[in-house]
Each structure stands twice: as structure tokens, then as C-alpha cells.
Amino acid sequence: MPCRVLLSILVLYKQANQFIASKSSMINKKLIAATAILTSLIIVSTGFIPNTTTTSVQAQIGSMSTLQNVEASIAVSIVPGAAQRNSPFHYFPPAINIPTGTTVAWFNNDPGQPHTVTSGSPGQPGSGAVFNSGIMPATANSFFQYTFNDDGEFLYHCEIHPWRLGVVSASDAIDRQQNFELSSGTGPIWNFSKDFRNLVNIEPLTVPLDRATPITYNITILQDGANKVFSELFTTPGEILPLELIRGENETRSYGPDFSSTGAYHIEGAFLKPDTDYTIVADIAAINSVPSESPITEEFGLRTVE
């Protein structure tokens, strides 16, 4: 348990620092870091065990006492200072691309400020018809989650700060092969001029998923079919592997998962360039820490355009 606490803190601290480093902002650095650490402590101390395989919950709002009900794959933060008119972000990331069926959780990490996550444009007919968190209280870790079971582009806003917008794009593109199925937030063509991030779900088809049996994935990314630009091991508690690919500015790094032990990992890739062919090689390196006897591997193509 202390290890998990430490890991969660490190991950969130790194994310907070990266956020600050990448956006020269007026947000108080110490406040973000402190919030991240507090969030990690609460997540772990409440026995927060998300379950991405349950999709029965369409939309749900919760607070600290119900945090164990978070079932999301990927998190969006309402950042400290979000209520200020000149803050660089309200929702971060402000735009995400996800495979259809993904559950997204929004956390109110803005101390002392209530916010909402409300579908549609502010004041327009149908606003809030697809999803609406209602008031997300300013208590630590209040969250709202929604499962995007339809594809399309979903604009949303905060009813309290209606000039602040976010967008979720859901794609039903699936590349199904023998050993794995790869679903992606953008499909096989990733348009860089439109989308900064792309959540890719890698689901094994020949290995049963069981939350008592951790799976270690070896993910390799090749450029132009041969040049290895990324390779790393990711372990999930017996679940599909959600990987968010992010256009990197200067360096390649990975971080995650989003929650204490589940949810998306993120690969921020300086190697990601427009108008390039990439190959994502999925490989199961170990099941329950036992190395796979015969290779379970497959390749998926991804082309970036601009």
C-alpha cells in the first residue's frame, strides 16, 4: 500500500508539473501539486478500485464517499483556478478523442469552486440533454462520469462558467485481428490539425481477462515499418490496455495509469510527426507475472496526417 500511495503521488505530481511546464500559466504551482498529492492520498486511502469492465452506469456523480464507484478509463480534471476568467484551462485536457464505449470521469480539482459538466452549447436548446453532472460540489474529489456509447463529437460546457468549453470525440473505428482488437479515438487516420490526443484501446481476444490475473503488455511503436521509436511494458490488473497517444513537443515520455491501478496510460511522443506511418505492435509479455510461452502479438497501422 505505501508503494501504491507513492506511485500515485509521483504520477499525479509529474502530470501537474508537466501541465505547468507546458503551459506558462498563472496557476499556482504549489496549489496544483498539493491538490494532486491530496487527491492521490484520498484515492488510495478510500480503497478506490475502478472497474472499467462495468458499463451499466451511464452517468453518475459522486464525491469522496462514493469514489469506489468510479468506473472510468480516462480522467479529465477541472483544474485549480478554473473559475477565473483568464485561467488557461477549465477542463484539462480540453479535448479528447476516445473509442466509443469509453467511460470518462471528470474530477473537480478546483478548491472551493463548484462546476458542472453539461453537454451541448451554453443556453442552446438541448443543452444538458446528453449528459449533465449538475452542480459538482467543491469538495475534494467530487467527480462525474459518463459512458460514451454513441460515436460523434460531444461539445460540453460549465453552466457556472458558460464561456468554458470542452469536447469529447468518440469513434467506433475498430481494427479486429486474431489476437487483439484495437479501437481508437480517431480511427486509422489521425488528423493532427484536428486532434492533439488519441486514446487507443488494446483488447486481447485470445487471453481471458480476469481482474485477479494481471497482464503485462509490451507495446512497441515503429515508424515507417522498421524504425523503433517507442517500446515499453505496461501492466494492467487483467484488463484491456487503454493508451492515450499525445503529440509531444520536445521529449518522449509515458505516465499513468489515470487511477490508482487502472485507467489510461499516456504516451507523449516527440516522435509523433504528421504525414507518417506508424505501426503499433501489441504483445503480451506476461500473464500473472509469468512470461508468455508462445508469442501473443499483432501489428496495427496508424497514419498521421495534417
Ligand SMILES: [Cu+2]
Ligand atoms: Cu466551471
